[in-house]
Each structure stands twice: as structure tokens, then as C-alpha cells.
Amino acid sequence: MPQKKVLVAMSGGVDSSVAVAMLKEQGYHVCGATMLLHENSRKDTAEDAHRVADFLGIELYEFDFTELFEKNVVSFFVEQYTNAKTPNPCVVCNKTIKFGAFLDRALELGFDLIATGHYAVLKQESGYTTVYSTGDHKDQSYVFYTLNQEQLKHIILPLGGLSKSYIRSQAEWYRIPVARKPDSQDICFIPSNDYVRFIEEHTDKPCSGNFVDTEGNILGPHGGFYRYTVGQRKGLGAFGGRRFVYSIDGERGNVILGDNPDMRCMSASLHSCNYIIGHPPQTLFDCQAKIRYGAAPAKCTVSIAGSRAAVLFPNGVRAATPGQSMVFYDGLKMLGGGIIE
Numbered sequence: 001m002p003q004k005k006v007l008v009a010m011s012g013g014v015d016s017s018v019a020v021a022m023l024k025e026q027g028y029h030v031c032g033a034t035m036l037l038h039e040n041s042r043k044d045t046a047e048d049a050h051r052v053a054d055f056l057g058i059e060l061y062e063f064d065f066t067e068l069f070e071k072n073v074v075s076f077f078v079e080q081y082t083n084a085k086t087p088n089p090c091v092v093c094n095k096t097i098k099f100g101a102f103l104d105r106a107l108e109l110g111f112d113l114i115a116t117g118h119y120a121v122l123k124q125e126s127g128y129t130t131v132y133s134t135g136d137h138k139d140q141s142y143v144f145y146t147l148n149q150e151q152l153k154h155i156i157l158p159l160g161g162l163s164k165s166y167i168r169s170q171a172e173w174y175r176i177p178v179a180r181k182p183d184s185q186d187i188c189f190i191p192s193n194d195y196v197r198f199i200e201e202h203t204d205k206p207c208s209g210n211f212v213d214t215e216g217n218i219l220g221p222h223g224g225f226y227r228y229t230v231g232q233r234k235g236l237g238a239f240g241g242r243r244f245v246y247s248i249d250g251e252r253g254n255v256i257l258g259d260n261p262d263m264r265c266m267s268a269s270l271h272s273c274n275y276i277i278g279h280p281p282q283t284l285f286d287c288q289a290k291i292r293y294g295a296a297p298a299k300c301t302v303s304i305a306g307s308r309a310a311v312l313f314p315n316g317v318r319a320a321t322p323g324q325s326m327v328f329y330d331g332l333k334m335l336g337g338g339i340i341e
Contacts, residue, residue, distance in 0.1 A: 003029040006156065007106040008115045009098060010034050010060065012048025014171050014181055015117025019158045020056050021174045023115060026158075031111070033061040035102060037069040037093075038189040051177045061109075065101055072096040074189055074202070081195075081226040082205045084250025085323025088293060089187060095146040103154055113156050120144055120334075121160045122152065128277045129153055131334040138164050142293050145327045145337035146274050199226050209253020211239070214246060219257065228255050231263060231319030248322075264316030270309040270326055270338030280304045281335060288329045289313075291320045291340070297329055309338055 006023055010016045010032040023030045034049035046062060053060035073093050080087035098116065106114045120141040121132040129152035133141040147155075159167060171179035186193040207226050211219040219239050222228070225248050227235070232245040236257065243257040268291070273280075281287075283304045288297035289311060298317045303310045311326065320326070320340055327337035 003027060004112045005029045005031070005110065006113045006115050007061075007109070007111040008032045009102055009117075010045075010049040010052065011117070011184075012045040012052065012178060012181075013117065013184065014176070014178055015119075015159060015167060016049075017052045017056075017117075017176045017178055018167050018170050018174065019115055019117045020052070020058060021170070021176065022158045023156075024056065024058070028113075031059045031061065033063055033102070033106070035097065036062060036064045036066055037097065038066060038074070040189070040191060044188075044191075048178050048181070055175075055177055063102065063105055065097055068101055069093070069097060069189075077187075078199055078202045080323050081199050082203050082207055084225055084248040086229040086321045087323045088325055089189075090293070091143050091146060091325050094143045099147055099151050099155065103151060107154065113154050115156045115158055117159055118143075118157050119159055119162075119164070120157055122155065122157055129155075131276055133329065133332045133334060134161055135332055136163070137294075141334045142290060142325070142327050142337075145276070145325065145334060147276065148274070149276075149278060152276070196224070196227050200224070207250075207253065209249075209255065211236070211243075211257055212254045214256060214258050222255050225250060225253060225255050230321040263319055265318070265320040266313055266316050268311045268313075268317075268320045268326065269341045270311065271307065271341055273304070273307050273309050273336060273338035275336030276334060281330070287335060288331075289317075289337075290327045290329070291317050292324045292326075300328075302328060307338075 006028045008016060008020050020030055020032055032053050034046045050060055073089050076092055077087055077089045103114050118140045119134050119138045123130050129149060131141050131144045133139045190198045207224040209225055211222050213219060228245050230245050236243050241259055243259055246256045246258040248255055286301050289300045290297050298313055301312045322340050324340050325337055326340050328335040
């Protein structure tokens with residue numbers, strides 16, 4: 001049987017580099033590709049990716065996705081913030097770039113599969129490719145909820161159920177040049193993580209307005225509602241006590257503040273829902289939901305209506321934020337999700 005050809009998305013980091021080494025050991029015909037996404041890509045990712053590819057003896061492609069990334073990720077990010085939403089750009093990037101354009105390019109080049117350094121587990125069950133959480137703090141199954149079966153059948157995740165400490169040790173064992181490179185923490189296209197300045201440089205939309213309390217009383221002006229997100233406490237100023245962002249009214253430009261730090265949300269509405277096997281388990285089902293990346297799963301009941309969903313939380317959740325993705329799980333099995341309205 002001929003070797004299956006795998007194209008690994010190489011970021012120049014530890015995870016994707018170890019993925020290459022592991023796949024080579026497993027007998028795949030492995031090549032790499034680094035994606036140029038923004039002005040820092042060549043320095044931050046491509047240089048290290050080339051070093052690793054040379055060291056491991058594989059061919060490396062460069063895919064210039066800068067225009068596509070600007071249109072689908074950066075512009076979306078700015079648009080959402082200036083419409084009083086708090087987006088997750090990584091979800092959009094994974095859908096449109098890493099498992100969209102990258103996969104399409106790989107198949108055009110004759111590869112059978114693509115691989116990434118994500119920490120999630122793929123399984124074949126009842127004729128479907130299903131996605132499972134790793135069950136620890138490194139789990140990245142959350143960002144896979146937008147994918148479909150056609151995409152998933154071409155994806156392998158060699159780091160699957162392995163721990164980050166083990167992957168670090170493997171990088172040292174393979175003597176990979178980037179073995180001690182730190183993990184990336186910031187939004188990749190905003191290295192300083194100063195997203196407020198970034199938004200201000202990329203829009204002229206007026207976003208000024210007032211802080212108001214839950215009774216509608218004006219407390220004072222703010223410098224742009226894109227500076228704030230639901231649940232935020234710091235950076236609000238002094239208004240006679242601790243205040244928290246309850247909600248943002250983009251139409252009026254108001255940031256609504258309250259003094260209850262708990263802010264339990266008992267329900268939420270979702271749009272743009274997607275389910276990994278192509279349809280929801282039922283039109284009404286119980287599961288657990290993560291209301292943002294890194295959040296603990298919370299018990300809920302989901303009612304489906306086409307691509308929309310109504311979600312009830314019997315114990316409530318804190319600060320379900322419009323624009324963020326809510327992802328459903330049955331234990332460790334990821335079912336799908338949607339975007340919070």
C-alpha cells in the first residue's frame with residue numbers, strides 16, 4: 001500500500017514541529033506548509049518553520065493567505081468589536097484558513113490528509129468522524145465546532161491525547177531547534193495584545209457614548225464601547241463602588257454597568273449553529289456547554305430551530321458574551337455549537 005501523503009501546517013512552534021517528527025516515524029510521506037497570514041508571519045512563523053523543516057528533512061511550502069486572512073479574520077474582528085460584539089478570531093481562522101483554504105490547497109497539491117498540532121482527539125464512530133476533548137486545560141476541541149464531515153475526514157491530529165509536557169520532552173528528544181520556544185499567547189495579528197489601539201487604527205466608526213447604570217442613569221462618558229466586554233471589571237473608572245459590565249448597547253453607544261459580580265445568565269440565544277455529524281442529536285437535548293474558550297462546561301438544555309438554538313442553564317453561567325462561540329459537549333464528546341447573540 002502506498003504511503004499516505006500528509007501536509008502539516010507548520011507554525012514554527014513546538015507542537016506542529018513534533019507533529020511532523022511523529023508522523024514521519026509512523027510511516028507517512030510528510031511535507032510541511034507555513035501560512036503567511038499577516039505582516040509578522042514571515043518573521044514569527046516562516047523563519048522557524050524553515051529551520052525545523054530543514055532539520056527534519058522535509059519539503060516546506062509557503063502559502064500566502066494574507067489577503068484572505070485580512071478579509072475573513074482581521075476585518076471580521078474589527079467589525080464585530082465596532083458592533084458591540086466580542087469575537088473569537090481563532091474560531092474564524094480555523095474555519096476559513098487552517099481547515100478551509102489550507103485544506104483546499106493541500107488537496108489540490110495531491111495530499112491525502114492535513115495535520116496540525118491541535119490538542120483534540122478525532123475518532124471514527126458509526127460512520128462519522130467525531131471530535132473529543134482531551135479533558136485538560138490544553139484542550140482545543142472548542143475551535144473545531146464549525147467543521148463538517150468532508151473536512152474532518154482529511155484531518156489527523158497526532159498530538160491528540162498527549163500532554164504538553166510530553167510534547168516538550170519529545171521536542172528535546174528529537175533535538176528540534178525550537179524545542180524551548182515559548183507558547184504563543186496573544187492574538188497572532190496583534191503581538192502587543194493592544195487590541196484597542198489596533199481597532200482604532202483600523203476603523204473610523206464612531207463608538208463613543210456613556211456608561212449608564214441598570215436603571216438607565218448616565219454615569220459618565222467612555223472612550224469607545226469596543227474597549228469593554230461583558231463581565232469586565234477593571235478599567236471602568238470610579239463610580240462610587242465596584243462596577244461590572246452587564247451589557248453593551250451598540251446602537252446608543254452605551255456601556256451598561258451593574259454592581260453584582262455574579263451576573264448569572266440563565267439563558268442565551270445562538271445563531272450560525274453547526275453540528276459535527278451534520279445535524280443536532282435531537283431538536284431538544286441536554287448537554288454541557290462552554291460559553292467561551294477555556295470556560296468550564298455548564299449543564300444546559302438546548303432547543304433547536306434550524307441554524308438557531310435557545311439554551312437554558314439551570315444553574316446559570318457568568319457573563320455569556322455576545323459574539324463568543326458557545327460549544328456543546330456530551331461528556332468529552334463535542335457535538336457542535338453556535339455564536340451567542
